[in-house]
Amino acid sequence: MAATSHRAAPAPFATGPVLGIAAAVAAALTALSGRYGYHRDELYFLAAGDHPAWGYVDQPPLTPLLARAATAVFGNSPAGLRVPATLACAAVVVLVAALARELGGGRAAQLLAACCAAASGIVLGTGHMVSTTTFDLLAWVLICLLALRALRTGDGRWWLAAGAAAGIGLLNKYLVVLLLVVLVAAVLAVGPRRTSRGGWWVAGAAVAAAVALPNVWWQAAHGWPQLTVAGGISSDDGAENRLMFVPQQIVYLSPLFVPVWIAGWRRLWRDPALRRARAMALAYPLLCALVLLTGGKPYYALPLLLVLLAAGCEPVAGWMTRTARTARTVAVAAAVAVSAAMSALFSLPLLPPGGLSVVNAVNPEQGEQIGWPALVDAVGTGWSRIPAERRAHAVIFAENYGEAGALTRYGPRHGLPRPYSGHMSYADWGPPPTSADGPVLLVHQDGSDRVTRHFTGCRQVARVDNRHGVDNEEQHAAVVLCTGTARPWPELWPALRHFY
Known part of the structure; x- marks a missing residue:
């Protein structure tokens, strides 16, 4: 797809280092994938995969079908089941680096973005276990990358690719609708609106609808049970979700990365060179408002926080190369290393099962594998x-x-x-x-x-x-x-x- 904009192309992609980080994460996840046992949701996915359908009362069909395919190819074990989750995690690491590049980041910023993604709790946690959130995170990050490409180049054909990614995402989890709503609202509010001309948005939406149609048809034929499930989540956990929204936003990514994503938000909102991407800065608070209004779970907003994180890596990389560069580089490397250690401890099966009491209090999903x-x-x-x-x-x-x-x-x-x-x-x-x-x-x-x-x-x-x-x-x-x-x-x- 040829660019139609006069803007300079992004910097070359740091292919070798970024793929090396993704491969290291995949290797670590593979080594730990069978250490505990299945999570309760994984056991459900296995059972659902033995009853293939275009939908289930609480989810679309993609994750159960991936569970069935993974165990058929790699064996019916936790390690075999989790191969797709491992690959999805590695892909997210690469895509976050690509987001940093799309937002004007050079080689250092891309490498930092990949390291931050690999060290974050949400990426490691969803990469360890098969869940709808695993592939939802991948879909959101990919859609954001394609949307930013469309906004930068002005080439509306990128919306077709974004629509296809959204359609596949909808076959996994309906939360993608929230992303589409806030992105469209943000672009219409702050621009650039030229990308909405020519019908490409409509064509992208049509592609998404066509891909997701079989599951929508199934939900309609069964009385929209997903709405009942969503209503139960809101009524049962809505107050707690709202109370924990901000703390979990910080903890699930990493407390040490807060300055990076705040810098990313300020850059997206204020930097004239990134005016084309300003909608992403608005999309995040819009998404937070939607999640809080509906009583959704705090992690629903985390994929857009990864976009802000990627945007913040360029100014942080620049800060590292100014005076006292060695000390600053050491400080950033230490922050990433500490974050990786904390995230791994609370998201991955590192401890013996008998030592999970403290970890389980913070992340009960660990204990649900025992x-x-x-x-x-x-x-x-x-x-x-x-x-x-x-x-x-x-x-x-x-x-x-x-x-x-x-x-x-x-x-x-x-x-x-x-x-x-x-x-x-x-x-x-x-x-x-x-x-x-x-x-x-x-x-x-x-x-x-x-x-x-x-x-x-x-x-x-x-x-x-x-x-x-x-x-x-x-x-x-x-x-x-x-x-x-x-x-x-x-x-x-x-x-x-x-x-x-």
């Missing part, structure tokens, strides 16, 4: 209490998709049947047959009575112990043996369905 085989062992103990002649009519019912996913993954080695659950899309894959009239073996979190009231003659027969003392959601979960259901499964199933 103890799933132990949960299945406890369920196996409960299953052994069922007389052999009754097992053909027995059902295992799990309260949430993490428990059900663990039983789906590890249950066969214990001779356990397929589990059922009313949580999220598991509800669409049930109910048990009418002939399965009991006993029913329930698994539910400690202190929860959401499901037991729907069953009769219940008594606890086992309790989960992850054997590491990790205080995660399933530690001390109860395994309860019930004689049967209060009503036949078809009548009971709607009451067992839940979205959060």
Whole structure:
């Protein structure tokens, strides 16, 4: 796509150093990928991938399908599953460096941007585990790069590429809509508006809609369940999300990078040479306002913070080369190294599981990778209490998709049947047959009575112990043996369905 602007082309890309940093991050993630176990969401993705569809009640289809493909190619293990996440993380590191270049950064700024991205908690954390956020982050950064290219060159054809990236992003997570809304609003507010002429924006939007259409059709046909899920997140966690919005913005990236992204915002807003990119400075506060208004999670706004970080690397690189350059370079290198160490400690499986108590208090996702085989062992103990002649009519019912996913993954080695659950899309894959009239073996979190009231003659027969003392959601979960259901499964199933 030929440039139509008189502006000078960006500096050459620092290909070797940037790819070296990305490769180092990928190597570290690969080495650590199997150290703990699956995350509860990963177990759900594996189960969803075995039920391919154009959508699920709580997400589009891309992540479950990637999970299915990864395990088919690389093996059904945490390490095999996480190969796409590792590659996505490496790609984000490269793209953040490319953003620095697009925003006028030279070789030093690009290298610094790659280092900062590689040292940030959000990039390392999403690179370690497969999640919708993993590929959402990649999509947002790529869309921002393509949008900045369109704004710099004035060549509207870049909006077609941005539309394709947005469409693929929508097949992974609907949050991309927030990015599109704030980008369009920001460009219309502060320009350059010339890129909206000629219909390229409309064509890009049409490409995005065409790519995402199958999933939108699925959601419409199923009554828009994603809206129910989003409403549950806002009502359950909205107040906490708003309270923690600013602290988590700082912590998830790195407290030591705050001066860099503040410098990036000021540069985008004030530097006449970057007036074409001024919309990015406005897009970030607009996005923050939207997330706060809707009660969304603080990390929703982090991808645009990476853009500000990339913009700030050029002035920081210039500061490093002025007087006392050695001391300044050492100070910046130390900040990146300390950030990398802190981010790795809280985002990656570096500690032995028994030492996770402090880390788990800050990042509970670490603890959610511990103890799933132990949960299945406890369920196996409960299953052994069922007389052999009754097992053909027995059902295992799990309260949430993490428990059900663990039983789906590890249950066969214990001779356990397929589990059922009313949580999220598991509800669409049930109910048990009418002939399965009991006993029913329930698994539910400690202190929860959401499901037991729907069953009769219940008594606890086992309790989960992850054997590491990790205080995660399933530690001390109860395994309860019930004689049967209060009503036949078809009548009971709607009451067992839940979205959060």
